[in-house]
Amino acid sequence: MTRQLRxxxxxxxxxxxxxxxxxxxxxxxxxxxxxxxxxxxxxxxxEEFGKHxxxxxxxxxxxxxxxxxxxxxxxxxPIVVHMRVDFAVLSxxxxxxxxxxxxxxxxxxxxxxxxxxxxxxxxxxxxxQHSQSLQAWFAHVPxxxxxxxxxxxxxxxxxxxxxxxxxxxxxxxxxWLYNIAGPVPEAPYEVPLDQATIVRRGRDVTLxxxxxxxxxxxxxxxxxxxxGIEAEVIDLRAVAPxxxxxxxxSVGRTGHFVVSDTGQESYGVGAEALALVAQHAxxxxxxxxRRVGLPHIPTPTTPALADLYYPLARDIAVAALTTLGSDRxxxxxxSDPRRWKDVPDPSFKGPY
Amino acid sequence: xxxxxxxxxYRQMLRIRLVEERIGDLYAEQQMRCPTHLCIGQEAPPVGxxxxxxxxxxxxxxxxxxxxxxxxxxxxxxxxxELYGRATGCAGGKGGSQHLIDLECGFMGSAxxxxxxxxxxxxxxxxxxxxxxxRVVVVYFGDGAxxxxxxxxxxxxxxxxxxxxxxxxxxxxxxVHSALDVRQPDRPIHALxxxxxxxxxYGDGNDxxxxxxxxxxxxxxxxxGDGPTLIEFATYRWREHCGPNGDLELNYRSAxxxxxxxxxxxxxxxxxxxxxxxxxxxxxxxxxxxxxxxELDAAVAFAKSxxxxxxxxxxxxxxxxxxxxx
Numbered sequence: 221m222t223r224q225l226r227x228x229x230x231x232x233x234x235x236x237x238x239x240x241x242x243x244x245x246x247x248x249x250x251x252x253x254x255x256x257x258x259x260x261x262x263x264x265x266x267e268e269f270g271k272h273x274x275x276x277x278x279x280x281x282x283x284x285x286x287x288x289x290x291x292x293x294x295x296x297x298p299i300v301v302h303m304r305v306d307f308a309v310l311s312x313x314x315x316x317x318x319x320x321x322x323x324x325x326x327x328x329x330x331x332x333x334x335x336x337x338x339x340x341x342x343x344x345x346x347x348x349q350h351s352q353s354l355q356a357w358f359a360h361v362p363x364x365x366x367x368x369x370x371x372x373x374x375x376x377x378x379x380x381x382x383x384x385x386x387x388x389x390x391x392x393x394x395x396w397l398y399n400i401a402g403p404v405p406e407a408p409y410e411v412p413l414d415q416a417t418i419v420r421r422g423r424d425v426t427l428x429x430x431x432x433x434x435x436x437x438x439x440x441x442x443x444x445x446x447x448g449i450e451a452e453v454i455d456l457r458a459v460a461p462x463x464x465x466x467x468x469x470s471v472g473r474t475g476h477f478v479v480s481d482t483g484q485e486s487y488g489v490g491a492e493a494l495a496l497v498a499q500h501a502x503x504x505x506x507x508x509x510r511r512v513g514l515p516h517i518p519t520p521t522t523p524a525l526a527d528l529y530y531p532l533a534r535d536i537a538v539a540a541l542t543t544l545g546s547d548r549x550x551x552x553x554x555s556d557p558r559r560w561k562d563v564p565d566p567s568f569k570g571p572y
Numbered sequence: 573x574x575x576x577x578x579x580x581x582y583r584q585m586l587r588i589r590l591v592e593e594r595i596g597d598l599y600a601e602q603q604m605r606c607p608t609h610l611c612i613g614q615e616a617p618p619v620g621x622x623x624x625x626x627x628x629x630x631x632x633x634x635x636x637x638x639x640x641x642x643x644x645x646x647x648x649x650x651x652x653x654e655l656y657g658r659a660t661g662c663a664g665g666k667g668g669s670q671h672l673i674d675l676e677c678g679f680m681g682s683a684x685x686x687x688x689x690x691x692x693x694x695x696x697x698x699x700x701x702x703x704x705x706x707r708v709v710v711v712y713f714g715d716g717a718x719x720x721x722x723x724x725x726x727x728x729x730x731x732x733x734x735x736x737x738x739x740x741x742x743x744x745x746x747x748v749h750s751a752l753d754v755r756q757p758d759r760p761i762h763a764l765x766x767x768x769x770x771x772x773x774y775g776d777g778n779d780x781x782x783x784x785x786x787x788x789x790x791x792x793x794x795x796x797g798d799g800p801t802l803i804e805f806a807t808y809r810w811r812e813h814c815g816p817n818g819d820l821e822l823n824y825r826s827a828x829x830x831x832x833x834x835x836x837x838x839x840x841x842x843x844x845x846x847x848x849x850x851x852x853x854x855x856x857x858x859x860x861x862x863x864x865x866x867e868l869d870a871a872v873a874f875a876k877s878x879x880x881x882x883x884x885x886x887x888x889x890x891x892x893x894x895x896x897x898x
Binding site for chain 2: 272277278280282283284285286287288289290291292293294295296313314317318322323324325326327328329330331333362363365384385386387
């Protein structure tokens with residue numbers, strides 16, 4: 221049987237192997253060498269690779285991103301780690317104005333092979349400033365690449381590919397994926413930064429999704445299957461660039477499209493995916509496509525409101541039925557014993 | 573300092589002055605189609621600092637960067653071609669005056685977002701320290717940049733790790749049209765240095781001998797691994813914030829203030845000093861100016877006759893070519 225690792229272990233292994241095989245790799249960020257090692261993803265790396273390569277930083281997201289850029293220009297391959305996407309908002313200037321543009325605006329003379337890991341929080345009251353999913357911001361900026369691996373396999377392969385890529389790459393990691401195990405080959409490997417993957421075959425409707433919403437889409441596909449509808453599920457994996465070929469090929473077969481994203485619906489990755497499908501596969505669409513994502517509301521903290529805020533598999537399935545124009549009824553949602561849906565599974569204990 | 577060195581300081585300041593004046597004259601032709609921030613009046617800091625830099629030392633700068641680029645040895649022809657948006661420009665026309673670069677001489681780039689290159693320069697200094705090199709990084713910025721959080725963050729990191737950086741603040745008293753005293757409390761900028769674990773020094777940025785001496789100490793300190801220094805140079809911009817003209821009619825600074833600073837013209841006062849001590853004669857000075865003018869004529873002709881980038885260049889370099897993966 222293939223070796224199983226959890227998502228956070230796959231990320232740790234990717235970084236350990238990069239540090240071991242490429243002396244230019246650096247891992248920097250607040251708490252990177254700390255006792256918890258950014259939810260285990262960097263734990264023990266400093267002991268193994270030294271404090272000059274695995275580096276605790278001041279709480280200075282802005283300047284430390286510029287510092288990482290400076291080392292990248294000089295041939296290093298830094299990985300900057302943010303425990304939350306929200307903290308990386310403080311580094312928008314060096315990412316958007318600087319790192320994204322140094323290759324272009326100096327006529328190709330410099331490269332900025334910088335990787336920035338950002339963790340999307342959710343649940344247990346992460347609230348308005350610990351849970352944002354801002355991939356669309358970064359995807360909007362020419363010069364940046366943005367990926368959102370869903371499986372432990374892709375987490376390792378995309379992080380390795382990101383660090384080896386000469387462009388600045390944002391890797392968005394959903395906290396609710398961290399404890400999920402999956403097959404991960406031991407030797408280092410790369411997963412391309414620009415390819416979606418079909419994770420379930422189906423003929424009736426295409427459900428494309430990013431990150432954690434991919435798992436919800438798979439659950440939605442199960443629900444739909446129980447009422448005779450076969451959904452195809454696509455894990456987008458890369459959001460910039462978005463793999464339009466895989467989407468249009470799938471929609472060409474199914475004629476129906478639903479996209480789900482961990483971020484806000486408006487101006488989001490879902491909006492972009494719908495636009496691309498409309499542009500490239502309009503003739504194949506048999507009904508208006510749908511998107512599922514967060515409403516235009518900041519994240520509330522109390523579970524009483526957060527549970528209303530986050531869309532679930534059932535919402536995706538309803539969207540699929542809507543675009544299909546189907547009046548079939550979904551099976552009752554009786555499998556989930558949780559009172560609050562603000563934790564990834566019932567075994568979970570706060571805080572985090 | 574040997575006489576030759578002092579003559580060279582003068583020659584370089586004169587060269588920057590003449591380049592900037594030429595750009596100012598030609599700008600009205602509307603062919604240099606990019607924001608351009610002239611450093612006339614501020615020639616001494618780049619010249620006095622660069623006198624201590626090796627070719628493999630690195631310089632980062634902000635929007636008012638022509639002097640920093642030229643003093644470090646940046647290619648004049650490629651700079652002018654860049655201002656004219658030509659394919660032969662130092663950034664292939666994609667950067668303009670605000671994004672000069674010349675890797676051959678260690679001029680690593682300039683950017684007009686205040687304080688943005690300070691942390692990037694600190695990162696390059698950290699890389700040098702990790703590599704065990706005795707390379708020094710100089711970052712130039714103005715008084716406005718010292719109000720940005722990124723400035724303090726970068727100094728904090730450089731101070732914590734004793735990085736080989738010299739932070740050069742050219743305090744010209746205005747951020748665009750806003751005076752220093754409405755932006756900062758009544759304390760000197762260089763006094764911020766000790767709070768971040770740096771040495772802070774201050775000097776007359778219009779006297780290249782003073783610049784030379786302060787920079788000598790700061791560069792040597794950084795090179796020895798004794799840590800970073802923040803040097804604040806008092807200086808003054810003569811032309812408008814952005815563009816070739818004067819701007820006294822805007823009334824944000826007084827004619828008296830301007831005249832007082834013009835009397836402290838870094839080029840002219842140094843010419844007088846060298847002349848008084850017999851180091852520089854009038855004919856030698858004339859010959860110097862003539863040589864520079866000739867170089868400038870050729871550079872302008874090169875720039876104006878260079879081709880514009882081909883349409884294919886538009887989408888090139890958004891992402892590095894995977895074929896060039898290092």
